[in-house]
Amino acid sequence: MTPGGRRPGHADTRGEIVDAAKRVFAAKGYDGASLRAVAREAGVDPALVHHYFDGKADLFVAAMALPFDPRSVAAHTAGSSPASMGARIVEGFLTMWDHAEGTGSSFAACVAGMAASTSVADAMREFVAERVWGNTPVEEGESDSPTRHALVSSQLMGLAFTRYIMRVPPVSTATPEEIGRWAGPTLDRYISGPVG
C-alpha cells in the first residue's frame, strides 16, 4: 500500500494518472505542471507515476493521446457525408479538438509542450507518424507519402493554431463543417492531387 492507500498495481491506476495529467496540463500548461502535482491530483504516490511514465514528456504524450485518438477522425472520414475526404478529415480533426477543449484538454497546452521541449515535439511527431497515418487514406508505400503526410499535418495544425490559439475569425468562430468546406480541397490535393 502506498501512503495514499491506493493499490500500486490496480488496473485503473494508469488511467487515473492520465486523467489527472490531462487536468493538470490544462490548468498549468506544460512548464507549470509537474509529476508531483499530477500524483497529488490523482491521489497516488509520486513513485507510482514514475513507475508508469518515463518522465513529464512521456506523461504529456499519454495525456494528449485521447484528443488525438485517430479513431475519432476515422469515424468522421468513414461517414456517409457527401463532402470530400479532405473536408471530412478537417471536420473530424476540429470536432475532436472542439470536444477535447470542452472537456478540459487544451490545444494550447499541447502546442506549448512541443514549443518548449524538442523531446516533446519529437514524441508528438513519432506519435502522429505511428498512430495517425496508419489510419488515413494517404497511400502507403508511395515515394512521396512523407511529403503528403507533412503537408496534411501542416494545414491541420495551422487550422487548429488559428482557431484555438491565435483565434482569428472566422476560423475561430465557424463550425468544423464550414472550415471543412474552405480547407477540404487543400487536403484533397495534398492527399491525391499533384504536389510539387
Place this chain on the structure above:
Amino acid sequence: MTPGGRRPGHADTRGEIVDAAKRVFAAKGYDGASLRAVAREAGVDPALVHHYFDGKADLFVAAMALPFDPRSVAAHTAGSSPASMGARIVEGFLTMWDHAEGTGSSFAACVAGMAASTSVADAMREFVAERVWGNTPVEEGESDSPTRHALVSSQLMGLAFTRYIMRVPPVSTATPEEIGRWAGPTLDRYISGPVG
C-alpha cells in the same frame, strides 16, 4: 545616470533592449524570460525597460516584430520570380523565418508565448491584422477577406510549425522554394480562388 551608467533617454536604448529581448527569449523561451533578465542582458536599469514597454507581452511582440517584418515578405512577393503569388509568399515567409532562426530569433519562442498567454496571442493577431495584411495582395474591402486572411495565416503558421517545431521531413528539410511549389497553389486559392 542609471546604476549601470547608461543614458536613460539615448536614442538607441530602446533598440538595444529589443535586441537583448530577442536573445533572452531565444535562450529562455517565453515563460523563462523576465524583464529583469532582459535589462541585465541589455546592460540597463530594469526601470528603463518598464519605461519603454508595458510588460513582458509588449516586449515580446516588439522582439518578434523584426522576424515578422512584412517588408521582408513583400520583397519576395514583388520579385520577378515566375512562381505563383502563393508560392512567393510561402517562400518569403519561410526564408524570413529561416534567417531569423539563424540569427537567434525562434519561431518556437514566438509560438510558446502565444500558447502560454492569450494576451500575447491577441497582440500577435492584432499585429498580423494591422501590419501584415496591409501589404498583401488579398483584396481589401471584399466581404470574404477575413476568411481569406485567416486561411492564408493558417497554412503559413502550419508550415512554420511543421518545419521548426514538429520538424516533420521533408517540410523540415526542403528549401523554401520547394515548399513554395507544394503549398503555393493552396495560398493562390485562399487569396483569389473559390473558397466555401
